[in-house]
Amino acid sequence: MTTYLIGTDGESASTAICDHLESRLTADDRVRAVYATSSADEEARQAVQLIEDRLGSIAPVDAGVVDFGREGGPVMTLLAEADSTDADQMVVGLRRHSRTERIIVGSVSHTLLEKVAIPILLVPLPEYQTPAE
Incomplete structure (x- = not known):
């Protein structure tokens, strides 16, 4: 049994992560899906609902929008969720950023x-992959 903590930031990330996990997930596994935000909106709810809909028929899924408020941000929220759910592996989408974007944001x-402190799986998002030459 593996407990996966999924961190998503939108439907694109949720879709890519589900595409990757669907064939690997078993009925014995557990999934905690989190959209960490400072302002819950419909996009956040749809992103976690997509994970629940796609993976919930395979394994138990606990999905929710977590408000990190003014402190911590998504990183600290995901680390806290990993601890509280005793996650075995974290799964998040990987976006390609320019140097400037990495410095600023x-x-x-x-x-x-x-x-x-646990294994982390970075799933590349299709819109951020460099096309093959």
């Missing part, structure tokens, strides 16, 4: 790589 996935 940072990258959740790269920061998680530096801080997480």
